[in-house]
Amino acid sequence: EVQLVESGGGLVQPGGSLRLSCAASKFTFSSYEMNWVRQAPGKGLEWVSDISSSGSSIYYADSVKGRFTISRDNAKNSLYLQMNSLRAEDTAVYYCARVVQGNFDYWGQGTLVTVSS
């Protein structure tokens, strides 16, 4: 079955940076649009960023635009999220998710990012 495994979360100070990774397996990664979705503690789901299968089209939520950068390496079956200028409100579990026809059909288990001094 499809597997998505996130890594790279942790504790970072406000203004700091962090790079999340998502390792994909058991499907043809290069054929799928991929996304990052986050969930603050005790809160709902918030879409963060989208990247097309080739990486040529990229979208961001307004809340992260200019600070976060999504990328992918299809040769390594990996999705990334570079997060700069982190704020307390970026504290959340970050999920990578596969997209099919506008739906998130598979999700990773998530990685927790805590922004605090």
Next chain:
Amino acid sequence: EIVLTQSPGTLSLSPGERATLSCRASQSVSSTYLAWYQQKPGQAPRLLISGASSRATGIPDRFSGGGSGTNFTLAISRLEPEDFAVYYCQHYGSSPLFTFGPGTKVDIK
């Protein structure tokens, strides 16, 4: 910008009862891009319904989705113990590219 509103915020029911959850969009949306997810504590969300009414692979037939335009519903015909969770609706296709509703918690009465 499309905003999704879910009601009620919490639904308290007993196992075996029927649950009806509502998702309303601030403007008419395509049913093709309306989905529902289930999330249990400590777990990632799971896709239940896509295209407003199509069950995802492996989803029991007690789950059904419907609606069009601005009003969509998720129904659970007879609640099983494992169905007590938070449910989110989601839309794709506008700015922002993906939008989630705030969720409905179905808990045990």
